[in-house]
Amino acid sequence: MARTANRSKQTHLVLAALLERPSAWRHGYDLAKQTGLKSGTLYPLLIRLTEQGMLAEDWEESDLPGRPPRHVYRLSAAGVKAARAILKDAHPAVAATLRVAKASR
Amino acid sequence: MTHMRRALRRLADAVARFAARVMPLARQRWALAACHELHAIADDRAALRWALGALRTACAARWQSLRLLDRLSVRWSAAALLLCCGLTVIFPTLLTLAFRLHSTPLLEALGRMTPGDDWQHFVPLMLQLPGWLHALLLAAGLCYVVGTLSMLRRRSAAAIAVLIGVLLNFAAETLGRAVISPADVVVHDPSVLAQVILPAALPLLLSLAARPKHEV
Numbered sequence: 001m002a003r004t005a006n007r008s009k010q011t012h013l014v015l016a017a018l019l020e021r022p023s024a025w026r027h028g029y030d031l032a033k034q035t036g037l038k039s040g041t042l043y044p045l046l047i048r049l050t051e052q053g054m055l056a057e058d059w060e061e062s063d064l065p066g067r068p069p070r071h072v073y074r075l076s077a078a079g080v081k082a083a084r085a086i087l088k089d090a091h092p093a094v095a096a097t098l099r100v101a102k103a104s105r
Numbered sequence: 106m107t108h109m110r111r112a113l114r115r116l117a118d119a120v121a122r123f124a125a126r127v128m129p130l131a132r133q134r135w136a137l138a139a140c141h142e143l144h145a146i147a148d149d150r151a152a153l154r155w156a157l158g159a160l161r162t163a164c165a166a167r168w169q170s171l172r173l174l175d176r177l178s179v180r181w182s183a184a185a186l187l188l189c190c191g192l193t194v195i196f197p198t199l200l201t202l203a204f205r206l207h208s209t210p211l212l213e214a215l216g217r218m219t220p221g222d223d224w225q226h227f228v229p230l231m232l233q234l235p236g237w238l239h240a241l242l243l244a245a246g247l248c249y250v251v252g253t254l255s256m257l258r259r260r261s262a263a264a265i266a267v268l269i270g271v272l273l274n275f276a277a278e279t280l281g282r283a284v285i286s287p288a289d290v291v292v293h294d295p296s297v298l299a300q301v302i303l304p305a306a307l308p309l310l311l312s313l314a315a316r317p318k319h320e321v
Contacts, residue, residue: 028142039159043162047135
């Protein structure tokens with residue numbers, strides 16, 4: 001039987017964080033801080049969601065001189081719909097984790 | 106303290122640059138993305154942790170890009186290797202079963218696979234092996250078979266099944282040595298390759314060579 005993708009708690013955390021402000025571009029480190037995920041977990045998720053067409057990505061020039069551009073992400077239109085559908089059945093622990101991460105920032 | 110911080114930051118930069126080199130070309134921008142984020146991380150330890158995570162991602166992507174099990178020949182070779190490991194694990198049980206059933210042709214056939222081609226050397230050992238040890242060995246062998254079938258279907262469960270098989274086999278060997286009196290029997294010490302390298306490498310390779318989640 002084929003496994004259903006995007007069912008992990010980590011994926012739910014990322015989708016919930018992105019869904020808070022769906023039109024805003026987000027940086028990887030900000031997402032990591034908000035979700036409490038490490039980069040080794042976050043980037044494979046971002047890669048997967050992008051390859052599934054759920055995420056849009058872009059490069060943002062830094063305001064500070066000499067700094068390299070930063071990669072930014074936001075949900076695509078299809079991603080917003082899919083994320084809402086996925087998170088409808090999400091575990092309540094996802095919302096709690098996001099709240100704790102937000103409070104500790 | 107400043108030296109330490111500077112060293113940590115330099116190490117983080119070096120690790121992130123290395124991650125960018127390891128990452129397959131098609132996903133290079135993701136390694137660069139993680140690399141560029143380092144400038145936004147003020148804490149040096151956090152920066153190093155971030156870079157190590159990026160390296161982990163790059164290594165996993167590189168392994169997956171190798172597509173080790175995509176070739177049918179590689180898959181079947183790996184299946185043959187896994188089944189050989191499974192057969193080695195249940196060999197003492199098979200030999201003992203043939204001995205208890207007085208099946209001389211089977212004993213002689215199995216005996217030809219033993220050092221010196223003589224199963225009779227192992228009679229004292231077969232008489233000492235307790236039933237629970239055979240049960241453990243059979244369970245380990247079954248795990249290898251399940252691992253082989255999962256591997257042929259390119260499921261990540263293959264790695265878990267083989268890992269359980271390796272652990273059960275290790276437990277059986279350790280407990281077996283404790284209950285067998287060494288004076289009466291000849292027990293050959295297995296090689297480092299058979300005892301350490303293969304058991305550690307197989308589950309790792311299988312887990313890394315499994316089909317990526319989104320393709321399942």
